Every structure is written in structure tokens, then in C-alpha cells.
Amino acid sequence: FAKVSFKLPVGCFLMTPFLWVSTEYLRGHVLSGFPWCLTGYALVDYLNLAQFGTIAGVYGLSFCAILISSLIAGFILAPCRFTLSCLLISVTVLISLSLRTVAEPQVDGRSNTLARMVQPNISIDQPWNSGSKSVILRELAELSLSLPSHLKSRHDAIDNLIPEARSPQLIIWPETPAPFNFKDDSFFQDQMKNLAKVSHATLIFGFVDLRAASSGSSPGPYNSVGILSPIGTFLSQYDKVHLVPFGEYVPLRWLFFFTEKVSSQIGEFQAGTKVVVSTLDSNRKVGTFICYEAVVPNLVRQFVAGGAEVLVNLTNDAWFGNSAAPHQHLLMARMRAIENGRYLLRAANSGISAAIDPLGRIIGRTDLYEKVVLDSPFYFLTSMTFYSRWGDVFAFLCLSVSLVLVVVINRK
Numbered sequence: 001f002a003k004v005s006f007k008l009p010v011g012c013f014l015m016t017p018f019l020w021v022s023t024e025y026l027r028g029h030v031l032s033g034f035p036w037c038l039t040g041y042a043l044v045d046y047l048n049l050a051q052f053g054t055i056a057g058v059y060g061l062s063f064c065a066i067l068i069s070s071l072i073a074g075f076i077l078a079p080c081r082f083t084l085s086c087l088l089i090s091v092t093v094l095i096s097l098s099l100r101t102v103a104e105p106q107v108d109g110r111s112n113t114l115a116r117m118v119q120p121n122i123s124i125d126q127p128w129n130s131g132s133k134s135v136i137l138r139e140l141a142e143l144s145l146s147l148p149s150h151l152k153s154r155h156d157a158i159d160n161l162i163p164e165a166r167s168p169q170l171i172i173w174p175e176t177p178a179p180f181n182f183k184d185d186s187f188f189q190d191q192m193k194n195l196a197k198v199s200h201a202t203l204i205f206g207f208v209d210l211r212a213a214s215s216g217s218s219p220g221p222y223n224s225v226g227i228l229s230p231i232g233t234f235l236s237q238y239d240k241v242h243l244v245p246f247g248e249y250v251p252l253r254w255l256f257f258f259t260e261k262v263s264s265q266i267g268e269f270q271a272g273t274k275v276v277v278s279t280l281d282s283n284r285k286v287g288t289f290i291c292y293e294a295v296v297p298n299l300v301r302q303f304v305a306g307g308a309e310v311l312v313n314l315t316n317d318a319w320f321g322n323s324a325a326p327h328q329h330l331l332m333a334r335m336r337a338i339e340n341g342r343y344l345l346r347a348a349n350s351g352i353s354a355a356i357d358p359l360g361r362i363i364g365r366t367d368l369y370e371k372v373v374l375d376s377p378f379y380f381l382t383s384m385t386f387y388s389r390w391g392d393v394f395a396f397l398c399l400s401v402s403l404v405l406v407v408v409i410n411r412k
Helices: 002-007 012-027 039-043 053-077 081-099 130-144 156-161 186-199 291-295 297-305 325-340 386-390 393-409
Strands: 113-119 170-172 202-209 222-228 234-239 277-279 285-290 310-315 344-348 354-356 362-365 372-378
Touching: 002 012, 002 393, 012 053, 012 081, 012 393, 039 053, 039 325, 053 081, 053 297, 053 325, 053 386, 053 393, 113 130, 113 344, 113 354, 130 186, 130 372, 170 344, 186 202, 186 222, 202 234, 202 285, 202 310, 222 285, 234 277, 234 285, 285 291, 285 297, 291 297, 291 310, 291 325, 297 310, 297 325, 297 386, 310 325, 325 344, 325 354, 325 386, 354 372, 362 372
Parallel strands: 113 170, 170 202, 285 310, 310 344
Antiparallel strands: 113 372, 202 222, 222 234, 277 285, 344 354, 354 362
């Protein structure tokens, strides 16, 4: 930007959002990326304006925020009619977007479904042995079969979604809160199948897959999601594709050889190789992603592009402690619902579990560090947003403009 300002002392302020979005996009992709708390997330609570994300994703909202800030700075530092005109036009357009009427999601009443998110609030310091795993498994089962909890918050516009009290058709456990291994632990496998049969519900749960080496895949462990039908049939498995750098694996291990001495909590997980859209017994399609993957826009988009009619996020935010991070994580998940026009069901070990509608509104939520279940209605949806179809086209536009700027300002 400093170089651009020498050649374009006024126009540089219009170029700022292009450069900013480019740096955010690169931060989200270089060395596997860390796209946490991009600027655009600050606008998620502005319901009408946030719907621009259905076209341009969170990067479009970052562009809007930086454009206004840059033009205000430009008018202060280089006041002229051009800067003032650009500022007034931009403000007018954004106010118009903010005041427009947003249509409620078009739903098919026949797809009205009740989901139960289970929040066991298991401590990350819990010692694990066969006895403790049995106790935790029993607690999870008891929560899964408990009476519905009251929603902590609800938007008036969707009150009519709430059905009469009944058993959930979908039970969702968080990212594996215990070292359960569905494939090789016959006890855990039998208990899960029995729970699915007793509850008469589809069961979505996290587990660790200690997979042996085979053709096409590396030996485990894998951070995985399994889905069981109401009769106990194993329907599908998704292995986490986007692992947390320095949490679940060490990128460039030859360079960061010292990290194991810094922290013993770094895992040795293997990354999954593909996005899996699961088909339920009802022929409805579900996209399940794990924890940190909720902050990766293009990854979540691929589930919807592959046919997912509802999004399910399993997470364990206990690692964050009592910080701002669990709230930030939920905020970013809400953006994924907006971008893709889907209901998003979020089960978190220690909270915040939530149900989110396609406009990014929270239908119901839990508090941090409480053992509870959250029951929420939702609809399966099939319509596709522009972002779901085409992805980060807007971000690529910003990258292209920035690349041209770099070339032009470095010409002799």
C-alpha cells in the first residue's frame, strides 16, 4: 500500500480493500492456513448486510468494512471531491444493502426435523482408562435419551418452526471427547448401535480411527465422524481434512523439530483426503465437519456443493478455556450458514452448542461449561447460493487486482 500511495496518492485508498482481502485469503491458505477472525466476521450480526456473504463469502464482508475505513482515512489525509464522492457512494450502497428486506428461507414443511445436540462438558484433563471411558459413555447415552431442554434463545420470526414435543430424529455428539475407537472397540461399537436402536434416531458422533496402513491411505489415527442409522447400520465416515497446525499435526516437521519439547499436546493425526456427503435412511444428505474446519470457508462450501442439505459441526472447544475463542468460533460457524444458505447444527463438548438458521441467526444455544442437551427443529434445504456454486470468486478478483498493482508499481 505504501508503494501504491506514491504512484496513486488518491486512488490508493480505493485499492486498500483489494490488498487487504488478498492478504486475508493468503493467510487462510499458505502453510495450510489460519483464517481465524477475518475482518468480515465483525458484520455477521448485521443481518441484512451479512447476506452479501451468499455471493462473496466472508471476504466480501471484509472488503466492505475495509473500503469504508479506507475512504474515511483517505478523505482525512487527501481531501478532494473524488475521495468524498467515493465515500458517499460506498456508504449509500452499504446502507441500501443494510435496509433491504431479507426473505425468510423457503422451506418444505415435510422436511421439518428435530435434532438434539449433546453437550457433555467433559474436562480435557480427564484421565482415560477402560473404567472412565465406560462412565463417560454412559453419561453421553443418558443425555442422548433425556427430555428436551428449553431453547436458550429464539428468534421470533422462526417460532413457528418449533414442533410439538417429540423424540429427536437426529442425535449429535461433539468432536470425540474421549479416545473412543468405533472400528476396533467392540464394546463401544455395540453400545453405539444399541443407542441408535433405543433412540430410534440417526446418531452422528466423533471417534478416533486407529487405521492400519492400506492402499490409498496412511496409518492412523484419524479424527473422524461416524453416522449410524436408527437400526444401527453404519452409514458413513468422514475423516477430518483440515487439521489444526501445531495442534493435530506439525507442518514442516523438519523445520519445527523442537515443537514436541514445547508442548506434549501436539497430535500425530493424519488428514482425510476427501469431503464426504452422507445420505441418511430418509435419503436426505448431511455434511459433517469437525471443529476448526468451521473457519475454512471453501471447505464447508464443498459439502453443500456436493449436495448437503444441512450442515453439522462437531467440536471440542474445551481447549480454549474461558476465553473469547469459543464465542469467536461460534460467530465464524454462523458465517458458514449464511454463505451456504443452510441450517447449521453445532455440538460442542464444553459449549457453545447451537442451532443456526440459513440467515445466520441463532435459533437456540447453550452456555459454556454446562452439561446439557439442546433440542432444535431444522429443515433440509436444497437451493444453492452463488457462493456454494462458485466459491471464492470474489477473493480471486481481489487477488488479481492486487497482482496487477504489484506488477505496475514495480515497473521501472
